[in-house]
Structures are given as structure tokens and as C-alpha cells.
Amino acid sequence: MARSLRAALTARGHGRDDRDTILQAFSLAMKPRIAELPDDHHPAWLHPARSVLILLHDATGVDPVTLIVAALHDSLDTRLRVAPDEIERRFGSRPARGLESIPLPGDEQLLERLLLLGPELALAALAEQLDQLRHLHLREDLVDDWTGLHAETSAACIPFAARINPALHRRYQHWGRVFGRRLERRTDDPL
Secondary structure: OHHHHHHHHHHOOOOHHHHHHHHHHHHHHHHHHHHHOOOOOOOOOOHHHHHHHHHHHHOOOOOHHHHHHHHHOOOOOHHHOOOHHHHHHHHOHHHHHHHHHOOOOOOOOHHHHHHHOOHHHHHHHHHHHHHHHHOHHHOHHHHHHHHHHHHHHHHHHHHHHHHHOHHHHHHHHHHHHHHHHHHHHHHHOOO
């Protein structure tokens, strides 16, 4: 995955120093995954790289700090988060403060807090959450949260994405429709 990330960063015009720094963020985000996840087939295993790749494919001119934040943010798995002081020590205060300002699912004022993010942090938050949602159907450990996450995404993230990035908005809308149908089938299933 590191090779894919490096190739995508190069294709988008990121210089060597930026590529190296973003790959360091990916490597740091992988440390808790290597320590905590049972195997490399777990849906959260490659989440840091996928979040960055979403931005590289769906947004233009994304700055390195945004990509660092996308790699290090984890909205669903607290045990897989990197300590804020480690992030600040390695990448400075801007990414550390940015990560702290991104609201998490379940925040009662999610949409309002998302609206307070600047455009770059908004992209990082949306890409990270989109990757989580795209793999949610593989997360049996979160099955009790599926309905709430779908409702919250429909109420907050989809309208917010419409303000930020058309490609991300389309992807969120698609996820909302497909996952909504999955939820309907689950409630219709007598077992």
C-alpha cells in the first residue's frame, strides 16, 4: 500500500519531501493497527492509506497537512488512534490541532462542528469518514451502530459534503442509498 500511496502522491505532483512526510504519517498510523488488529484482512487495516487515496482521487490541490490529517484520523476506532502528543512531536502543531478539531460520530452538534472546519480539514474529515462508511458492512463489531451512523451521515455528512466537494458528495449519496437498502433488508429478515 505504501507503494500505491507513493505513486498516487507522485502523480498528483507532490514533491519528495511531502511524499516522505505523508508516508511517515501513514507508517505512524499503521503502528496501532499492527499491534491491535488480529490480521491484515481486518477492514480497518488499510484505512489510513485509503483515506489519503480518496483525497488524491477526488480532490485537487490538497495540501500535505490535509493528507497527514486524513492518514492519522480515525473516527471509529479509538484503540487505533495515535496519541496527539506523538503527532505533534513528529508533524507539528497544525496537524495535531486539526485532528483535535474534527468532530466524531455521535457528536450532537456534528453538522455545526463540521461547518466550523476550514475547507482543508473538511476534506480530510469527509474522506476519512467516507472510507469508514464504505467498509462499515464488513464491521460486525459495529453492527449495533449501523442504523445510527446511516441516519447521522444522511442528516449531517451528505449535506456537508455537498458544500465541500462534488465528487465526495456523489460518493456519500451513493453510500447512503446502498447502505440504506442494506439496512432495509436487515429489518425485513425474520432471523
